[in-house]
Every structure is written in C-alpha cells, then in structure tokens.
Amino acid sequence: MSEYLELTPVKDLAQDYQDMAAAYQGLGYLESGMTEPLNRFAEKMLDFSALLKHMASGDTSIGHSPLTSRTTPLSTRF
Secondary structure (H helix, E strand, O other): OHHHHOOOHHHHHHHHHHHHHHHHHHHHHHOHHHHHHHHHHHHHHHHHHHHHHHHHHOOOOOOOOOOOOOOOOHHHOO
C-alpha cells in the first residue's frame, strides 16, 4: 500500500497500463473468439508498464530486462 503513496506520474501511468491489461484479459475471457489476441495485447501492455517503471527507477543497467510477460503469467502479477 505504501507504493501508492510514492507514485510519480510515470509510475502512476505504469499502474494504469497494468490495470488496463487486466481489463483486456477479462474481456478476452468474455470474447471466446478473441481470447488469444487480447491476451497478447495485454502482455504487451504489461511489458510497456514494466519498461515505464524501469525507466522511472533510474536504473540504467542493460543486463537486467524489465520485460517479463513471457515468463510470468498475467494472473500472477496482480
């Protein structure tokens, strides 16, 4: 909960992208013919959110990749 007290505009935007990704995943469950494309889009939104957080943290190392959607299922991130 303390994370919400320290939100910068970029971190706030990153959280909005995470929330939107969850909404698209939920829509994918409702639209059975579109589940896979919607989940792929949600993964990319999570990747972008992670990238925003990485950039906002000021970490300039290139050895660590902030993009994790290929290894972490969407449902375990929230």
